[in-house]
Amino acid sequence: MNPIIQTLVETKGVPETSIILLLTLPIIATIIAIWRQIVGLRTFGIYAPILITFAFYQFGITPDGINVGQGLKYGLALSIVVFVSATLAHEMTRKIRLHYLPKMSIVLSIVAMAVFIFIGLAAGLDKGGFISVDTLPVLLLITVSEQMISLYIKKGRKAAYFLTVGTLVISVLSYYLISWKWVHETLLKYPLISPATLLVNLIIGKWTGFRFKEYFRFKNILVSSESD
Numbered sequence: 085m086n087p088i089i090q091t092l093v094e095t096k097g098v099p100e101t102s103i104i105l106l107l108t109l110p111i112i113a114t115i116i117a118i119w120r121q122i123v124g125l126r127t128f129g130i131y132a133p134i135l136i137t138f139a140f141y142q143f144g145i146t147p148d149g150i151n152v153g154q155g156l157k158y159g160l161a162l163s164i165v166v167f168v169s170a171t172l173a174h175e176m177t178r179k180i181r182l183h184y185l186p187k188m189s190i191v192l193s194i195v196a197m198a199v200f201i202f203i204g205l206a207a208g209l210d211k212g213g214f215i216s217v218d219t220l221p222v223l224l225l226i227t228v229s230e231q232m233i234s235l236y237i238k239k240g241r242k243a244a245y246f247l248t249v250g251t252l253v254i255s256v257l258s259y260y261l262i263s264w265k266w267v268h269e270t271l272l273k274y275p276l277i278s279p280a281t282l283l284v285n286l287i288i289g290k291w292t293g294f295r296f297k298e299y300f301r302f303k304n305i306l307v308s309s310e311s312d
Contacts, residue, residue, distance in 0.1 A: 085272045100272070101145070105138065107271040107278040108262040112137055114281040114288075115261070119254045121288050127251040128231045135228055136163065136255035139221035141262060152263045156256065162199065162225055167248055169198030170229035174236055191233055195226050 085093075092098040116130050127133050136159070143162075144155020173194035177187050199222060228251075236244040261267060271277060 086275050089272055089275060104262070104268050104271065105141070107275055108267070109134065110278045110281040112258045112262065114284050115258055116254055117285055117288050119250075121291050125250045125254075126247055127254055128228065128235065128247055132228045132231050133251050133255045133258065135224045136251065137258040137262065139224040140255065140259040142218050142221040144259075144263060145218075150263045150265075152260065155259065155263065159221070159225075159259070160252075160256075162202070162222060163252060165199055165202045166195055166225045166229050167232060169195045170233055171236070171241075171244075174233050188230055188233065192226060192230065195229050199226065 089103060092103065093100050112134050113130055116127060116133050119125055119127065140155045140159035141150070142155075143158040144150045144152055146154065170191055173191040176194075177190055180187070182190075232244055232248055235247060
C-alpha cells in the first residue's frame with residue numbers, strides 16, 4: 085500500500101472503500117469514453133453508467149468483502165424493474181398534457197412504488213438478500229431512469245432501448261473491473277494510475293479514425309474500395 089494512503093487509512097481513519105471508489109472513478113469514466121469514441125457504442129452520457137456501476141458495487145459489499153455475483157444479481161434484477169416500470173409509467177402518462185417536471189415526478193413515484201412491490205414480493209418469497217439491500221444504490225438506479233425517459237421522449241422507444249442496453253453492458257464491465265481485488269491492490273499501491281487517465285483522455289479526445297462499430301457498419305464499402 086502507498087505510504088500516503090496507508091497513513092490516511094490507518095492513522096486518519098479514512099475508509100479504504102472510499103479511497104478505492106474515488107481512485108476507480110476516473111478509470112470508469114475513461115472506459116466509458118473509450119466505449120463511445122473508440123468502440124462507437126453509446127450510453128446515457130457519462131454520469132448514468134458511473135452511477136449504475138457504483139450501485140452494483142454497493143449491492144456487492146458484504147462483511148467479508150465484495151461478492152461480485154451478489155452485486156450483479158441484485159443490480160441487474162433491480163435495474164430491469166426500474167427501467168421496465170419507468171417505460172410503463174411513461175406510456176401511461178404520455179397522452180396526459182403535463183409539464184415535464186410534474187410528469188417526471190409521477191414517473192419516478194411509480195418506479196419507486198414498483199421497486200417497493202418487488203422488494204415486498206422478494207420478502208414474501210423469502211429472498212432475504214433483496215430485503216437487506218442498501219437504499220442508496222436503489223435510489224441511484226431510480227434516478228437514472230429519468231435520463232432514459234428523457235431520451236425516450238426526445239428520440240423514441242428504439243433509441244432509448246439501445247442506449248439502455250449499452251449503458252447496462254458498460255456498467256457491468258466496469259463493475260467487474262472495479263470489483264477485481266487485483267485492481268484494488270494495484271491502485272492502493274500506485275494511486276498515480278488514476279490521474280494518469282487524464283493523458284489517455286487527451287489521446288481519445290484527439291481520435292479522428294474510424295470507430296470499431298463503423299468498421300462493421302461499412303465493412304462492405306471498405307472491402308469493395310480495397311478491391312478496386
